[in-house]
Amino acid sequence: MVFGVRLAKAIVFFSTLFSVLVLSGCISSSEQSFVSKNRIILSEQNPNAHFDQEVMIVRISQILIVGQLDKQERANLHFERGILYDSLGLWALARYDFTQALALQPKTPAIYNYLGLYLLLDGDYDSAMEAFDAVLELDPNYEYTYLNRGLDFYYMGRYNLAEQDFLRFHQADSSDPYRVLWLYLNELKFKPGEAKQNLARRAQALSAEYWGTYIVQYYLNRISEQELLSKAKRFADPQSPQYAEILTETYFYLAKQKLNAGLIDEAEVLFKLAVANQVYNFVEYRFALFELGKLKAETEQTEQAVVQRVKSSD
Template identity: 75%
Template sequence: MTEFMHRLKFGAIFPILCLALLAGCVNSSAGEFVSKNKVVLAEQYPNVHFDQEVMIARISQILIVGQLTNKERADLHFERGVLYDSLGLWGLARYDFTQALALQPRMAAVYNYLGLYLLLEEEFDGALEAFNVVLELDPNYEYTYLNRGLDFHYTGRYNLANQDFLRFYLADTKDPYRVLWLYFNDLKFKPAEAKQNLVQRAKTLSTEYWGTFIVQYYLGKISVQDLLDKAKKFVDPHSPQYAEILTETYFYLAKQKLNQGDLDEAKTMFKLAVANQVYNFVEYRFALFELDKLKDTTSSEQTEQVVVQK
């Protein structure tokens, strides 16, 4: 546990987006979500996070002047950390989570968040240690199986990732996002079975989830244009929820492009997922993660080209 705490470090990288250039980077295969003169993004509202900001101010005041037990103080640090996380203020969130952990060392949810931050920084061993602590404290902490599966997946341990993703999926077989992560892992673990597994798992999905339509797109049952049309009907295009489904859509379109080897288009789609600013969605977090990996890939390729030229 001491080694885990030593690994914690602050800071997050937020790429600068130039949306005027993005539209020209993706060809017509992206349909109407991205075309030469148009990029579909959700509207951003200055006051959309007003309630979270008010809660942060109130919690901060209580932490300063309140007569609190260690447990009460730890709970407040945790709640403020969650609020900071939802606003994309991950450094401040990590500070609060570590404060909570110092006061209450057995808070499983705190280890889950801190493990996720370590994973996003490619501190895979530290992240794995954190997720294992979560499951020692609470074996039924569902989303840690997703997070630990992601750790295994991104380090090439696809058999272990399959076990965690499968357990996460079986906890709710109606959830399309659990199916999609199993599919991505199947493409690496057992590619010959990946498509058929997706077909079978799609049968139990609920259309209450936007991701079910993304699965239908992956199966070739609907087009990208159909996705756009359904998105406008699924939620009000002027609501915050529209940003959420666009974040999900761009991320999974990017994953498809990445799996097909279309790195430039994948980068553009990942950037568009980030542009909708849904900071606490796994798709937002891992769009940043994938962009960082793609940046490393591009740098390596450029270095190799220079060496060859010499």
């Protein structure tokens, strides 16, 4: 039954996706780009890819039901199962487990970090901020909370404050291109004249071990989209889970580029392609969904405004 529902959703998703590709005018004439006239580049989906995580969930669930556990042990198991649910995209179940773990061990920074992220993705920016602040009160060096709180500020439009957190996150590892990319995307919003120059300067310290380094090179116009695709095929086996990861990252940052250029339809297609690779626990997957939700809400608001104008003119 679950498989049938998922299959039906997949059919609807991809039929919609191809319709958007045709209608939006964003199809490239080149056969060597991520979205071309006759194809789109997606990773292979293996139905057994998450077998190990599913088995672990069953085992943990059995222990939680029948095991004689103290509070610490029970909290740890809820937290571990929450991480597994999160990796499978079952965020409501993950949220339940994290909440249970927090009730048992209320001074665990990692739990607040996860819950803050879910609140941010719900659009509850203030509650998310409280959760991230709680993390940093418990552990000021909890690195990824600076990214998450920076994202919270970014989507609130408080770019100066986002810059402080993104800089702190970048300084912890200046070789990581994803930290550089978020600094760049944020700086485009409040000091666009310096953004690209800063990106080029920070790019000098990046490690070629990260796929994102090539995305930075693309942003700097040092390689074309066709060259980016060629590098992707050499960087990871197209049959491997890593290929799904780099496609998720690539489509997301291509989408952000289109969105910043005002190419809304093209950005929407690319965000959907980022989601289609099903790398549920990547920040790019999470925020591709978030961006799609924002675009949908903006479209609905525009349509409602048009309807109101028509009614008022009658």
